[in-house]
Amino acid sequence: MKVKDIGELRLIKDVIFPELDRIHSNRNVIIDRGDDAACVRLKKLAILTTDTFIEKVHFDPTYFTFSEIGYRTLVAALSDIAAMGGSPKFALVSIQIPPNLDANSVKELYSGMIRISKKFKLKIIGGDTVSSKTLGITVTIIGEGDRIVKRSGARLNDSIFVTGELGSSSFGLYLLNKSKFSSKDPYLIKRHKMPIPRIVEGKILAKSINSMIDLSDGLSTDLHHIIEESKVGAVIYKEKIPLHRSLKKIARRGNRDPYDFALYGGEDYELLFTAPRKEGSMISKEVRTKTGIKVTEIGTIFKKEEGVWLEANGKRIPLNPLGYDHFQHKLSTFQA
Amino acid sequence: MKVKDIGELRLIKDVIFPELDRIHSNRNVIIDRGDDAACVRLKKLAILTTDTFIEKVHFDPTYFTFSEIGYRTLVAALSDIAAMGGSPKFALVSIQIPPNLDANSVKELYSGMIRISKKFKLKIIGGDTVSSKTLGITVTIIGEGDRIVKRSGARLNDSIFVTGELGSSSFGLYLLNKSKFSSKDPYLIKRHKMPIPRIVEGKILAKSINSMIDLSDGLSTDLHHIIEESKVGAVIYKEKIPLHRSLKKIARRGNRDPYDFALYGGEDYELLFTAPRKEGSMISKEVRTKTGIKVTEIGTIFKKEEGVWLEANGKRIPLNPLGYDHFQHKLSTFQA
Numbered sequence: 001m002k003v004k005d006i007g008e009l010r011l012i013k014d015v016i017f018p019e020l021d022r023i024h025s026n027r028n029v030i031i032d033r034g035d036d037a038a039c040v041r042l043k044k045l046a047i048l049t050t051d052t053f054i055e056k057v058h059f060d061p062t063y064f065t066f067s068e069i070g071y072r073t074l075v076a077a078l079s080d081i082a083a084m085g086g087s088p089k090f091a092l093v094s095i096q097i098p099p100n101l102d103a104n105s106v107k108e109l110y111s112g113m114i115r116i117s118k119k120f121k122l123k124i125i126g127g128d129t130v131s132s133k134t135l136g137i138t139v140t141i142i143g144e145g146d147r148i149v150k151r152s153g154a155r156l157n158d159s160i161f162v163t164g165e166l167g168s169s170s171f172g173l174y175l176l177n178k179s180k181f182s183s184k185d186p187y188l189i190k191r192h193k194m195p196i197p198r199i200v201e202g203k204i205l206a207k208s209i210n211s212m213i214d215l216s217d218g219l220s221t222d223l224h225h226i227i228e229e230s231k232v233g234a235v236i237y238k239e240k241i242p243l244h245r246s247l248k249k250i251a252r253r254g255n256r257d258p259y260d261f262a263l264y265g266g267e268d269y270e271l272l273f274t275a276p277r278k279e280g281s282m283i284s285k286e287v288r289t290k291t292g293i294k295v296t297e298i299g300t301i302f303k304k305e306e307g308v309w310l311e312a313n314g315k316r317i318p319l320n321p322l323g324y325d326h327f328q329h330k331l332s333t334f335q336a
Numbered sequence: 337m338k339v340k341d342i343g344e345l346r347l348i349k350d351v352i353f354p355e356l357d358r359i360h361s362n363r364n365v366i367i368d369r370g371d372d373a374a375c376v377r378l379k380k381l382a383i384l385t386t387d388t389f390i391e392k393v394h395f396d397p398t399y400f401t402f403s404e405i406g407y408r409t410l411v412a413a414l415s416d417i418a419a420m421g422g423s424p425k426f427a428l429v430s431i432q433i434p435p436n437l438d439a440n441s442v443k444e445l446y447s448g449m450i451r452i453s454k455k456f457k458l459k460i461i462g463g464d465t466v467s468s469k470t471l472g473i474t475v476t477i478i479g480e481g482d483r484i485v486k487r488s489g490a491r492l493n494d495s496i497f498v499t500g501e502l503g504s505s506s507f508g509l510y511l512l513n514k515s516k517f518s519s520k521d522p523y524l525i526k527r528h529k530m531p532i533p534r535i536v537e538g539k540i541l542a543k544s545i546n547s548m549i550d551l552s553d554g555l556s557t558d559l560h561h562i563i564e565e566s567k568v569g570a571v572i573y574k575e576k577i578p579l580h581r582s583l584k585k586i587a588r589r590g591n592r593d594p595y596d597f598a599l600y601g602g603e604d605y606e607l608l609f610t611a612p613r614k615e616g617s618m619i620s621k622e623v624r625t626k627t628g629i630k631v632t633e634i635g636t637i638f639k640k641e642e643g644v645w646l647e648a649n650g651k652r653i654p655l656n657p658l659g660y661d662h663f664q665h666k667l668s669t670f671q672a
Binding site: 057092127133143 | 381383385481
């Protein structure tokens with residue numbers, strides 16, 4: 001049955017609410033439905049972020065299932081909470097639905113949201129449902145934190161660390177878009193479709209690091225944000241950037257430089273942070289032990305003047321922020 | 337200059353931030369920009385609501401200026417906070433912008449948001465900016481409250497009250513859509529374009545009433561929400577429903593029943609509440625004295641079984657919830 005045929009109220013009550021009921025209860029939720037607004041109790045500092053995910057701009061429904069779209073919808077905002085060292089608590093989901101969409105697709109979309117919500121004990125407590133030509137979802141996540149880690153805390157002589165490995169997500173997207181690649185490596189594609197926000201890792205790191213950001217726009221762009229907010233200069237050692245072996249293998253087979261994806265490709269949702277080398281190494285080991293995610297030292301804050309350099313083969317060159325701008329991205333990828 | 341030509345980062349830094357800078361500072365804001373998420377201190381229960389406002393579905397840009405769209409964007413969510421008896425504190429604004437939109441229109445849009453934000457001491461602390469074919473804005477408002485007023489609190493023998501007057505907003509929309517009306521009454525049109533959420537009134541009322549909702553979908557629909565959540569039955573006395581004299585005059589001149597707009601037209605953003613008659617009358621007087629907004633008793637909770645009746649000329653008939661469903665609304669109004 002199409003969304004326009006069942007109407008908004010029945011869509012909410014018969015399709016969306018049963019999915020939301022699958023989330024665990026939370027005793028700090030005072031009102032979560034049936035009223036004008038939700039009401040919750042927050043005990044610590046509130047961390048707030050919002051993210052919009054639009055069909056044909058942020059995802060192509062031809063290679064995402066609705067469940068994957070639902071999951072993916074929450075990733076960016078969860079990753080923002082991770083980058084502050086916070087714990088996600090509550091979410092509000094506003095969905096724009098084309099009237100001709102099948103109601104079952106809406107159910108699958110929420111089922112994907114529930115899947116990632118359960119993983120991180122996030123409770124969806126409210127939202128809005130509106131009609132639109134284009135499918136789109138805006139999610140607002142409210143988290144809590146004790147020690148908030150800012151982008152502006154990087155200090156001279158800090159080492160620069162990164163969780164996991166870089167470039168896999170954007171290379172997965174590249175594989176999805178380019179039919180000439182016979183190899184559609186499932187690992188790399190999954191890294192694009194269903195990245196795992198580093199919530200657990202961020203909370204461990206928050207105890208003792210100086211600055212942090214999540215890698216949504218690519219290392220070159222996101223490191224610049226740390227540098228601009230902290231007013232320091234950084235050097236990254238290219239060979240130290242962690243790459244997955246599948247990325248290296250498949251990229252080189254197609255004559256593409258895998259480091260381009262690591263430096264300029266976005267959506268890895270790994271955490272980039274700075275800390276004095278000793279503290280950084282210790283907390284990195286703790287992350288590895290507790291989560292299985294490796295942390296790699298890839299550079300240094302080496303001066304007090306703003307700037308980012310890339311060192312490879314003993315030479316340093318300026319590293320410009322070339323992550324994609326959503327507008328340029330859309331124009332080049334989808335309007336061409 | 338078009339949005340696609342200046343890019344996302346410059347749009348945010350050069351166009352949006354200067355507008356946001358016009359809002360007063362708030363010492364409970366710990367981080368409001370330049371980081372992965374915002375961070376605030378909340379002292380009471382948190383009230384959360386989100387609302388999406390889409391071009392051609394919720395507003396027609398041919399008769400809204402961008403400043404009016406910006407103002408109007410925040411009304412529904414502010415009104416939700418009012419209906420809980422809360423104080424709005426912080427907002428996150430996610431905006432979907434067509435790449436060909438003039439950057440100056442974005443500036444005007446934010447200027448309208450700032451106008452209403454200032455009025456209610458709301459601080460915009462974060463957001464997202466994405467590209468989309470259709471202009472759309474999703475706003476999440478975080479409020480605080482001491483005593484939260486629910487829809488489910490209506491009790492037998494409560495009187496039913498309403499602030500202001502009803503039907504003016506939907507009649508204003510009707511005037512905008514129907515060119516055959518020579519009279520484009522500025523008061524009624526303003527009531528549609530720039531309704532005033534009853535924040536101050538809601539806070540006063542919250543001290544002593546039993547249940548409350550804001551009138552966004554029309555009296556017939558919204559009263560049903562109170563009735564369903566409270567599991568009681570209500571009767572509304574048609575002649576007591578407050579109408580503005582311009583609505584009465586112009587509607588009758590065009591052979592339209594002004595009460596249809598009051599009962600079934602939405603977007604008045606007045607408050608509907610129930611309280612024992614004595615307490616209700618006293619607090620209504622306090623609202624009138626402190627804000628200048630009159631409050632009218634229009635009905636009674638007269639039995640413990642669910643149902644809504646309309647009494648006119650001594651006869652009672654069932655009052656069905658005929659407020660518009662967004663999907664049906666879109667189909668009938670804009671796709672026809």
